[in-house]
Amino acid sequence: MKDFFDDLDNELKGVNTSNNSFNQDDIQIIEDDTVEGEAIDVNESFTESCMESAEAETVASTEEKKSSFKKEFSRNTKDFKEWSNNSDSEFTSLKQSLMTNFPETKFYLPTLREGYTRMIPIWGHNEVGKNMSMYQYWDDIVLIDGGMQFPEADMLGAKYSIPDISFLIPYKDKIKGFIITHGHLDHIGALKHLLPALGMPPVYGTKLTIGFIKKNLEENNLLNSATLIEVDQDKEEFVRMWNWNVEFFRENHSIPDATGIYLESPTAKIVHTWDFKFDFTPAVDKPADLARIGRIGSRWISVLMSDSTNSTKKWFTKSEKEIGISLDHLIEKGVEGRMIIATFSSLVWRIQQIVEACERHNKTVFLSGRSMVENVRIARDLGFVKSSQSTIKKMTGKATEGIPLNKQVIITTGSQGEEFSALYRIAEGTHPSIEVMPGDTIVLSSTPIPGNERSVVEVMNKLIKLGAKLVTNDNLDIHASGHAAQEEQKIMLNLIRPKNFIPIHGELFMRVAHKNTAMELWHKDENIFLSDNGNILDIQPDGKIFRSKIQVPLQEIIVDGNGIGTAGSHVIKAREKMMNSWVLVIGFKIDSKTKAIVGPLKIETRGLVYIDEVRQIHKMIIKKAKTVYENTVMDVPEIEEKDLVKIIKADLESYLLQKIDREPMIIPIITEV
Ligand SMILES: [Zn+2]
Incomplete structure (x- = not known):
């Protein structure tokens, strides 16, 4: 079996033979540098890319991308030099092939019986965020959404994760299209990987959704080969996709142009809400089209799949208009210094309400953070953000010249405390054009997404230390969720009146709460399904759902740099080992x-906590390593290098476990001269 260190070893050997980093003249002990807290920097091959946050504003420059590519693929310096001389177009095509390199699978879907309609939740049906579903009738597959998920604690340095569509690749000729519900990254962010891997099927979405997808594909040189089809969710009409009729209907959410989906095969009628709420006064948006949802419900719907995020919350989710009123009062009242409002760059209606308030009260809006500037530009081009030319400016030191501090309102990314975001840099004092001073007020127009609480608190503490005042959703109504609470869920259930109900998009406790709400109405236990990702659910011609015992094997697919890998792979195991030891x-x-052996052995360690004993431990290791090497070569003179390396690793591991009760990651490097 292939040892998981083999690749790393080969890579290190390649680099080492060419850069000759080991001193040959004497035993040189390099002190562990943990005390100073420096990052591991034994060799460039170890340099790992940083996590990129949801609102991170830095875009890796071509040089940075090259450096990340180098890390992944330089087997030796010569190859890298040759590669460096390649043109950008070659780099682009290599990058694209890395982006779509899903693992191979031998799994085949069970045959779909005649007259049956198949549903497969691929991602995010049993959790919040992450979204992708598959529907099939006859030979026609349609897919809904293709999102990405920003890193979780167990992803150890990966940039983000994406749905595993390996099983779909053999069926790519049957895929008739991607239907996208809205422009959040957890619904569109994986398209740059999924579309090329699946043969670039057409993508259907509303105006703003297509606008955001366009930007995303353009950044990855995929726009020319993509087919993007804009739909109007206010038109009561079907989009025909072979055996499927698809209808889009207006819902509300925390981004404009969100849409619910009605899917009709010759034998089944499915409603898929994905993220939704009902907002009867949605500021600048139109309210959800309840009359049309009711008409769709009168068609005898086989299955409703509906958003469970807020199913434990009573009553209604707050209206966006209420938030606008609070923000207007805050902006009107004014503050001594500048007002810095942190929010999500996709909360276009929120941004529009801030812009309108600033116009009413004679203030200028400055945008900070790359995704904020980009999203507002797209939303403005498409008519979703309206303002006079002079109200909105990009934040630069020069742009604010001559404008009194209390007339400046800065809208920034970073409301989740994400590393490298604009607010994070402001708090750290490293933002190029915003320095917080006493008298400034920071408004967090958001609530922390579960898991981000600690980072938000850290940023808040730093801002207070700099003398800023903080306004959060705890002291004023300045944020509303984009997801339906119980009464809105009841309205959806009542309007659709489905034969079967599948609560989706939520942890188990959220989906069970949604199930209980449905049972308070008239739904029976046997008609409510709690589905898992990878389930194969076939709707029979009589409308009943058959759940197959066969499960689609799905893995956690992570993206690191530009390349795809599986979270269970040797890379994550190696990272776990480095983190824990x-x-x-x-x-x-x-x-x-x-x-x-010619000359002395050279040793380097990182992360060793024994500060005083480090020299002693290094000497001990060198002595043992030398003995293991010499004894092994004496016993088996023809031993292959890879086997020799394995023996050295194994012997040193058990030796160190016995001596200091720790198992480090051991990387022996053998250089022949
Ligand atoms: Zn969403």
């Missing part, structure tokens, strides 16, 4: 003929 690199220089 320490790293030891030991270099042997040997005579190519006699195999005898």
